[in-house]
Amino acid sequence: xxxxxxxxxxxxxxxxxxxxxxxxxxxxxxxxxxxxxxxxxxxxxxxxxxxxxxxxxxxxxxxxxxxxxxxxxxxxxxxxxxxxxxxxxxxxxxxxxxxxxxxxxxxxxxxxxxxxxxxxxxxxxxxxxxxxxxxxxxxxxxxxxxxxxxxxxxxxxxxxxxxxxxxxxxxxxxxxxxxxxxxxxxxxxxxxxxxxxxxxxxxxxxxxxxxxxxxxxxxxxxxxxxxxxxxxxxxxxxxxxxxxxxxxxxxxxxxxxxxxxxxxxxxxxxxxxxxxxxxxxxxxxxxxxxxxxxxxxxxxxxxxxxxxxxxxxxxxxxxxxxxxxxxxxxxxxxxxxxxxxxxxxxxxxxxxxxxxxxxxxxxxxxxxxxxxxxxxxxxxxxxxxxxxxxxxxxxxxxxxxxxxxxxxxxxxxxxxxxxxxxxxxxxxxxxxxxxxxxxxxxxxxxxxxxxxxxxxxxxxxxxxxxxxxxxxxxxxxxxxxxxxxxxxxxxxxxxxxxxxxxxxxxxxxxxxxxxxxxxxxxxx
Amino acid sequence: xxxxxxxxxxxxxxxxxxxxxxxxxxxxxxxxxxxxxxxxxxxxxxxxxxxxxxxxxxxxxxxxxxxxxxxxxxxxxxxxxxxxxxxxxxxxxxxxxxxxxxxxxxxxxxxxxxxxxxxxxxxxxxxxxxxxxxxxxxxxxxxxxxxxxxxxxxxxxxxxxxxxxxxxxxxxxxxxxxxxxxxxxxxxxxxxxxxxxxxxxxxxxxxxxxxxxxxxxxxxxxxxxxxxxxxxxxxxxxxxxxxxxxxxxxxxxxxxxxxxxxxxxxxxxxxxxxxxxxxxxxxxxxxxxxxxxxxxxxxxxxxxxxxxxxxxxxxxxxxxxxxxxxxxxxxxxxxxxxxxxxxxx
Numbered sequence: 001x002x003x004x005x006x007x008x009x010x011x012x013x014x015x016x017x018x019x020x021x022x023x024x025x026x027x028x029x030x031x032x033x034x035x036x037x038x039x040x041x042x043x044x045x046x047x048x049x050x051x052x053x054x055x056x057x058x059x060x061x062x063x064x065x066x067x068x069x070x071x072x073x074x075x076x077x078x079x080x081x082x083x084x085x086x087x088x089x090x091x092x093x094x095x096x097x098x099x100x101x102x103x104x105x106x107x108x109x110x111x112x113x114x115x116x117x118x119x120x121x122x123x124x125x126x127x128x129x130x131x132x133x134x135x136x137x138x139x140x141x142x143x144x145x146x147x148x149x150x151x152x153x154x155x156x157x158x159x160x161x162x163x164x165x166x167x168x169x170x171x172x173x174x175x176x177x178x179x180x181x182x183x184x185x186x187x188x189x190x191x192x193x194x195x196x197x198x199x200x201x202x203x204x205x206x207x208x209x210x211x212x213x214x215x216x217x218x219x220x221x222x223x224x225x226x227x228x229x230x231x232x233x234x235x236x237x238x239x240x241x242x243x244x245x246x247x248x249x250x251x252x253x254x255x256x257x258x259x260x261x262x263x264x265x266x267x268x269x270x271x272x273x274x275x276x277x278x279x280x281x282x283x284x285x286x287x288x289x290x291x292x293x294x295x296x297x298x299x300x301x302x303x304x305x306x307x308x309x310x311x312x313x314x315x316x317x318x319x320x321x322x323x324x325x326x327x328x329x330x331x332x333x334x335x336x337x338x339x340x341x342x343x344x345x346x347x348x349x350x351x352x353x354x355x356x357x358x359x360x361x362x363x364x365x366x367x368x369x370x371x372x373x374x375x376x377x378x379x380x381x382x383x384x385x386x387x388x389x390x391x392x393x394x395x396x397x398x399x400x401x402x403x404x405x406x407x408x409x410x411x412x413x414x415x416x417x418x419x420x421x422x423x424x425x426x427x428x429x430x431x432x433x434x435x436x437x438x439x440x441x442x443x444x445x446x447x448x449x450x451x452x453x454x455x456x457x458x459x460x461x462x463x464x465x466x467x468x469x470x471x472x473x474x475x476x477x478x479x480x481x482x483x484x485x486x487x488x489x490x491x492x493x494x495x496x497x498x499x500x501x502x503x504x505x506x507x508x509x510x511x512x513x514x515x516x517x518x519x520x521x522x523x524x
Numbered sequence: 525x526x527x528x529x530x531x532x533x534x535x536x537x538x539x540x541x542x543x544x545x546x547x548x549x550x551x552x553x554x555x556x557x558x559x560x561x562x563x564x565x566x567x568x569x570x571x572x573x574x575x576x577x578x579x580x581x582x583x584x585x586x587x588x589x590x591x592x593x594x595x596x597x598x599x600x601x602x603x604x605x606x607x608x609x610x611x612x613x614x615x616x617x618x619x620x621x622x623x624x625x626x627x628x629x630x631x632x633x634x635x636x637x638x639x640x641x642x643x644x645x646x647x648x649x650x651x652x653x654x655x656x657x658x659x660x661x662x663x664x665x666x667x668x669x670x671x672x673x674x675x676x677x678x679x680x681x682x683x684x685x686x687x688x689x690x691x692x693x694x695x696x697x698x699x700x701x702x703x704x705x706x707x708x709x710x711x712x713x714x715x716x717x718x719x720x721x722x723x724x725x726x727x728x729x730x731x732x733x734x735x736x737x738x739x740x741x742x743x744x745x746x747x748x749x750x751x752x753x754x755x756x757x758x759x760x761x762x763x764x765x766x767x768x769x770x771x772x773x774x775x776x777x778x779x780x781x782x783x784x785x786x787x788x789x790x791x792x793x794x795x796x797x798x799x800x801x802x803x804x805x806x807x808x809x810x811x812x813x814x815x816x817x818x819x820x821x822x823x824x825x826x827x828x829x830x831x832x833x834x835x836x837x838x839x840x841x842x843x844x845x846x847x848x849x850x851x852x853x854x855x856x857x858x859x860x861x862x863x864x865x866x867x868x869x
Contacts, residue, residue: 050868108740112743212733223697375596391609476589485568486569489736491763
């Protein structure tokens with residue numbers, strides 16, 4: 001037993017157990033409701049089989065694509081001499097800042113006759129596609145919107161990797177490609193798996209894009225039946241919850257244990273020279289940014305411009321939502337990190353059953369659509385004495401964000417925990433007996449890349465979150481995403497575009513200020 | 525050195541987040557003191573916000589609003605009532621379905637005649653639980669580049685003709701489509717409705733989530749026509765005057781020309797009382813009804829009001845004397861019929 005595990009581990013078990021209860025509560029509520037409403041799998045299976053199959057298809061295709069694209073891009077911006085990689089590392093995260101329905105609307109608008117994408121198509125002499133619907137566009141668009149879930153943790157991991165092996169291998173005559181496959185890849189494997197899992201779960205709960213692209217998944221069934229046929233709705237949600245638990249358990253158990261660092265000296269090596277391959281390396285960057293950032297942004301700016309120039313849109317109403325959005329995002333990110341850290345430490349260092357269950361519970365919180373989580377939390381709070389005081393308060397909204405988005409932080413935080421070497425912890429224990437000071441002065445600083453990446457993901461997710469915000473926020477609490485929704489819903493396109501741009505601005509500013517500025521490439 | 529960097533980082537992080545926290549708390553504490561009325565509104569801020577501001581200025585009654593989608597708010601109101609913690613005084617619904625859900629579950633108060641009598645009998649609840657605010661007519665939106673208006677059918681039943689195969693956009697999962705089908709069941713009977721749905725499904729319609737998506741798809745040329753509520757296209761023409769889209773209204777009395785009612789109701793167990801009714805009456809007064817007519821392109825329902833000049837006038841007799849209370853009830857059966865016909869959603 002390592003000395004840093006501490007002689008008393010029960011406080012850790014209690015903390016983790018409480019966290020597990022919090023994260024599993026909505027899912028268990030859904031299962032209980034489904035049973036109580038008398039939903040039977042037999043009755044609904046006929047209706048749910050098709051959507052379930054489509055959900056699975058989307059989850060597999062998009063997560064694999066995002067894994068490949070995200071890993072490649074992460075490697076390009078951290079390990080190579082790609083031109084402008086500082087800028088790429090900011091811009092490539094941007095697709096995460098767009099609510100998927102905004103991004104999809106932007107792309108669809110681009111295909112309207114005369115739109116930027118339709119014109120581009122015609123430029124190459126092709127007829128623009130008449131129907132943008134179904135699996136193929138959903139696959140491509142959602143991959144372009146979700147690869148940053150892989151990019152961020154992998155880049156965070158790559159930044160802390162020791163390059164000593166690379167240098168040795170290079171001296172022994174290995175090519176850059178060989179080094180990447182045989183040395184780098186195994187070390188970032190857990191980061192890739194973690195990010196990919198998030199993408200897969202995100203696809204299971206995704207609603208905004210699939211509904212616009214007419215791809216009939218389980219989430220659409222949940223939405224369409226939520227009031228008119230509650231048993232079916234809850235049954236579909238229960239199926240999502242159970243299958244996501246299964247997927248997470250499977251992935252987690254097949255995932256080889258990755259040892260923590262043995263030495264803390266992460267030394268930046270020489271970046272890989274791309275040379276003649278530079279133009280080729282720029283292609284995925286340009287494509288990703290074109291689909292995930294430029295196309296939606298172009299449409300938004302066009303719409304906003306038209307509205308502002310003929311005076312239909314007033315900008316002054318956005319101040320309150322702007323402040324609300326920013327403060328909720330930062331607060332929720334910090335609290336999420338605090339909640340998830342004990343689980344990450346349990347899972348990575350202690351590798352006991354507590355840690356494993358904790359990790360599974362946290363990740364499963366992301367597979368249920370936000371509307372389901374929100375309603376579950378509302379009902380649970382309303383009917384629990386004492387807790388009911390939290391109903392429609394900001395703390396409850398933060399709790400909902402933590403439950404729904406904790407999984408997004410977990411993978412990155414685990415990477416952070418891994419980057420603290422065990423030998424260093426042992427020495428630290430000798431020199432600094434106080435556990436808290438050790439955490440504050442030694443461990444947290446070493447984990448910072450993972451923490452910033454994880455916190456950044458939560459921040460971006462909170463900024464664009466809608467269903468839980470609408471249902472659980474204090475009455476009258478407006479955020480940028482509720483503004484975007486209100487205008488989009490009724491076709492006030494110019495207002496919606498202006499609010500979307502404000503939302504992007506907040507996301508961009510916060511990401512840059514709190515996450516990306518700390519990238520260690522500055523130290524090079 | 526590492527810890528020095530991190531100290532800087534931590535300080536900046538702390539500073540930024542505390543600024544946001546303080547700003548957030550400040551913002552929250554700055555909001556108005558205890559409001560007199562709490563409204564749950566499925567009608568979004570863009571469609572009612574300015575009106576409520578005017579109401580408070582005119583009467584001194586402070587209101588707070590929770591916006592959301594009508595079905596979600598209906599579910600929330602139901603759960604709150606179930607837990608004995610009613611928080612909404614009034615519910616403003618975009619769809620009769622959500623209103624009917626709450627009525628079925630006995631969550632609505634009976635309205636006084638002074639409010640009910642402001643609108644014609646056809647556009648309020650038979651059991652006096654809700655009153656209509658505005659109407660939205662079901663129409664066929666079409667692409668003006670690819671469709672000659674004279675070729676459009678005079679009845680919604682014309683869409684089952686094989687000539688329309690692959691050209692129609694529908695939103696079978698959307699409340700407004702379900703309301704339309706429920707109304708058809710009431711006026712034309714179950715067998716006729718089932719046959720219509722099957723005929724429509726046989727024409728391989730393209731399905732969308734909501735009216736807006738259909739209007740966009742028609743503009744894009746993805747489909748040639750679509751079954752929608754009338755005002756989305758008017759809204760779109762304000763945003764994009766060059767949009768190649770127009771509304772086609774089916775013949776008088778056709779189930780395809782149904783007028784869908786958005787309504788307001790007081791929640792059982794709430795204590796909005798007279799103030800709540802004051803707001804209801806104000807929303808049915810001339811200023812609010814004119815706003816609905818001219819700003820949101822809906823049909824005002826209060827006695828003696830008329831729609832905006834750009835919109836074709838309709839009499840309430842046009843909707844065929846349908847009992848709108850039936851639209852709320854039986855939605856589950858409607859959905860079943862839609863699904864059985866092979867229209868997903």
